[in-house]
Amino acid sequence: MSDEAEPGFVRVRLDLSYDGKGFSGWAKQRDGQRTVQGEIEAALRTVTRSQETYELTVAGRTDSGVHARGQVAHVDLPEAVWEEHREKLLRRLAGRLPHDVRVWKVAEAPAGFNARFSAVWRRYAYRVTDHPGGVDPLLRGHVLWHDWELDLDAMNAAAEHLIGEHDFAAYCKRREGATTIRTLQELRWERRPDGILEATVRADAFCHNMVRSLVGAMLFVGDGHRPVEWPGKVLQARVRDSAVHVVRPHGLTLEEVGYPADELLAARSKEARNKRTLPGADAGCC
Secondary structure, eight states: OOSSOOTTEEEEEEEEEEOGGGSSOSSOOTTOOOOHHHHHHHHHHHHTTOSSOOOEEESSOOOTTOEEEEEEEEEEEEHHHHHHHTTTHHHHHHHHSOTTEEEEEEEEOOTTOOTTTTOSEEEEEEEEEOOTTOOOGGGTTTOEEOSSOOOHHHHHHHHHTTOEEEEOGGGSOOOTTOOOEEEEEEEEEEEOTTSOEEEEEEESOOOTTHHHHHHHHHHHHHTTSSOTTHHHHHHHHTSOOTTSOOOOGGGEEEEEEEOOOGGGHHHHHHHHTSOOOOTTSOTTOO
8 A cells, every 4th residue: 555646646635424324334345245445436537538437545544333423445547537527526436326325525536635644633533422312313313322320430440541642452343464562642531511411532543343342341330330540440451341232332432533744645645654663562462
């Protein structure tokens, strides 16, 4: 996965959003399920009248049912295709794409840009209501109902034990050959004026199911089923804990992806490809 387009191609950045309800996640699948990547690539192929499919690289693959407001991807297009369609590409995509996915910006990417590896952080939000009457019907596709009253202060106290660079194996679904070491930069809860509790979760990267597992652990603290220290103890064990519940995906939204200044893009991409270990850890352990 190169940080520069091949000769004769132009790297194009796409900023987009989607409602995840009708998708089997971001990534194309062999069995032909409907995915965000598949829809956008098909639309690009159609509006540029191309015989081949130009593959997208995304900042963060979202699971089935997860939404995105600030997703970023890139695609390498032949120079001739880009020159012919660049001025009208955004409007043509709007006319071709289904209503549950939108591309908001299409622009030539700066040198060294890689939507995935150049990113320095991804910010998610998870939304929950503990209202005894349930979820507002107009928000039901984006807010989880938790049928217990939640203690905001206890959840924020639990979150403090999870901030920093750690091995999040206890909160991730392992993938062969992939590290579970991540730097969790921000994790906090607030109760909005409408009563909905919103978690802000920001990290340099996330492993599979990480956000939903963290939220599940903190909800157990918030409703009094576990002490404030419990999520931190689970983290330290570095072993998947069956007591950690992976909450449903519809409450989760990828809100924003952060990138460094243009002159630092290539260096960040190179750094992100390095497999991380924790100080004192066996370099071959994960």
